[in-house]
Amino acid sequence: MKSKAEQKRMFRVALETKVQRMFGRSIRGVSEDQIYRAMSQVVSDLVKEQRAYSRELMRNHQGKELYYLSMEFLMGRALGNNLINLGIADVVEEVCTELGLELRELQEIEPDPGLGNGGLGRLAACFMDSLASLGLKATGCGIRYEYGLFQQKIVDGYQVEISDPWLENGSNWEIALPEETEIVKFGGFVEATEVDGRLVYEHKGYQSVRAVPYEMPIMGYDSEVVNSLRLWAARATKHLDMSLFGQGKYLDALEEKELAEVISKVLYPDDNHPEGKALRLKQQYFFVSASVQSIVRKYKKQYGPNFSQFPEHVVIHINDTHPALAIPELMRILIDEEGLDWDQAWTVTKSTFAYTNHTIMEEALERWPEALFRDLLPRLWDIVYEFNERFCASLWERYPGDWDKIARMSIIAHHEVKMAHLCIVGSFSVNGVAQLHSQILREQVFAEFAEFYPEKFTNVTNGVTFRRFLLKANPGLADLLTDRIGDAWIKKPEELSQFLRYQDDQATQEALARVRYDNKVALAKYISDHNHVRVDPRSIFDVQIKRLHEYKRQLLNILHVLHLYNRLLEDPSFDMHPRTFIFGAKAAPGYGMAKLIIKLIHDVAERINNDRTIDDRLKVVFLENYRVSLAEAIIPASDVSEQISTAGKEASGTGNMKFMLNGALTIGTLDGANVEIDQAVGRDNIFIFGLTAEETNQYYLDGTYRPYEVYMADPYLKQVLDQLVNGFVNAQHVALYQDLQHGLLHGWGGMADPYFVLKDFASYRHAHEKINEQYMQPALWWKKAIINIGNAGYFSSDRTIEDYNQRIWKLH
């Protein structure tokens, strides 16, 4: 181990040399952007050295390996994380200071790769961190989108989407591996011929696309294992180009190239709502086919062509149904290319895949039209068809004559392929992401499958990485924890419970309050710079950051804010600690209601923030372009975490865990992982309100919910709903929220207020009154904050990965 002084000297020399070699100038003559580029190169060189070392160690590794297939990996910025994992964060910080630079500012230069929409993509990224930190061999497989999730601009209160060319200036964090290119085939037709008494299938007339892998090394914390995130980029096949060129069809060749490369061009910006477009299906098959081909290739190289051992060396995890085509793709390769018969291939396949479901929202369950599927993937269609025939036959044996049941469970029905059914039948394990969610899967959404395959169904509660969301995002709190309980918590999350000893210790409470205050000052500055609104760091920072979706109920939050404003205006004796409500959310570009709610938040903010009569006691801030790096800045500065989805709808939530870990108190429904947070901290340390999942489900079944009656019976609620349409929130455009209000009160043909905003309003209001009272008692509030931090250990993704490994993957 080198001394710190020596490490500093070496890093400084490496950086100065890199600047000279990249830009032909000395470090004094280059811009901050150039220094960032040089520094990321130096750091990525160190990471790659570690990776080479790790690969040497692993060369003769015979154990099982995990492949985590996901259409989304929302990694966030790499520089800071890698500095922490290399153990040189403070060395580099000091070198920067010597050079008159701010490391924090340099980090801000890195584009935040937004290769995901929300929770599902961020979970995959947390898993990559934990897998490497726990020393488990794993590869993430996904798509190298040229454009990540759109960047959000707010113009006159409306969301405007701007493209996100995150690779524009190149990335130092990836390694191109063109020599490991795979070919993916689309379209065409299948010819079956008999050879030596057995059918041989040949795929003809297809178009092929090259899949080129780019690997991002994933370092763990204090671990020798460096894993990879393998992202596939689509490229035109060369020979096709050349033949057209030869015929003088220059433009046709270019068009061909564009058509191929469009596959990995852009991430679909829909969360919980599938786009039934051919391009999306192409994306799915593209990355899945390339991944499975390369997995099989690597297996054969290491273990030879005997596939009976395949499941002992390989487990493939399917992150929601998006990579489901991996199942028939493995069948195809084993049968068509490796010469196995159906039964042999099926024995291997059904022991290889595990599937996680991430949502019960009906509209999010993927289904592909038969015609589209068949035309684009003719060989896979045959396989899925056969697969379904055999599955239905086994259902028939178990439920003879029950045609309705068989039709409901069938993989292909009404000319659609149901991807969730394909996953359940083709995997050895199916799991939900929180206790309640897994229970709903077993008892409702997939009840008939759980009866047929009881042994497949299980739960693994989500978790988050403490390295990024505490150590990196909140160094003040990390230092305080380490000072009190040592630093074992960084690798052993259960150690956080030691902090519970300090719950009544005044000095610790005050230290925690100071850390929070400093973080709030920093966020207040960000808000002042970006929103031109002054917020008081002594006010309660009450935060809701997540995708905008009706079921997540940002609407409930903003209606309640409007209610507080009414109280401040009308009741001079209304006793309220000053509050700052902070929102961050992107809406899917095609989701009109979500976009209208963003506009509503801005209209309410405009009115409240400009009202001098309320003495700055209430502020509303919408932070533009919510993304991972912004989450890292907001969460450590939050006092209250809003987790207020309609009970039964949020599969888990992971933001809730990040806030708890940083000592914010949750106001939430008994939904998703909130249920388990409630169990962990106890009802005194969380603000629970609203209908339960059982109650909302009962209403859905019996149809007795009457929001209009709730509205008529609650004058506070009636007031805010009336203000939506009487010009109070937007005097210029009085009709803007008429449809929204009508939908809540009467519905639009379907159910009125299907997310129970009105029904839960009163109990939400009361929960907020409790927050107000308790915040004004610091000894009580900070004790609760410590109890939240001390009980957060269970919600580490290290624990989640250990659960997956014990119950499902069985990696050695």
Ligand code: 26W
């Ligand atoms: C194809 C359209 C589409 C896109 C994304 C359908 C469904 C999705 C995801 C399943 C949505 C998602 O991100 N789900 C979230 O997953 C998190 C990680 O498990 C959970 O914490 C969230 O509750 C869940 O909404």
